[in-house]
Amino acid sequence: MKTRNIRQQVTFKASPHEVYELLMDEKKHGAFSQSKTSISRKVGGKFSSGDGYIEGTNLELVPDQKIVQSWRDSDWAEGHYSQATWSFNPVLGGTRMVFTQSGVPADQYETTAQGWREYYWEPMKAMLKK
Helix, strand or coil: CCCEEEEEEEEECCHHHHHHHHHHHHHHHHHHHHHCCCCCCCCEEEEECCCCEEEEEEEECCCEEEEEEEECCCCCCCCEEEEEEEEEEEEEEEEEEEEEEECCCCHHHHHHHHHHHHHHHHHHHHHCCC
């Protein structure tokens, strides 16, 4: 299977802690994604979001700094996982988040890249304004 890598940068007007918690706290994650979400806060723990549409495993967790997960979309080939990495860096007025996702099926690249912007970054920004 051919794969591609996604790399996106987003600046949030919030602390690294607040951005990290939006992704790792299942209640906050469920609120911005408007979906049933289950997230373990332990390395090796499982997560799911989007009412089960997305699932994976936590590979590395450094609170307020970094999240690394094996990640898959239910539309992908059975058993295929990408690796998603979020890094949080404090900047003047907020946090610069650098997101990379390696191993995205090439035929799912555009929809996955757009999905991060539409279903994650924009709703997260909106929630942080409240």
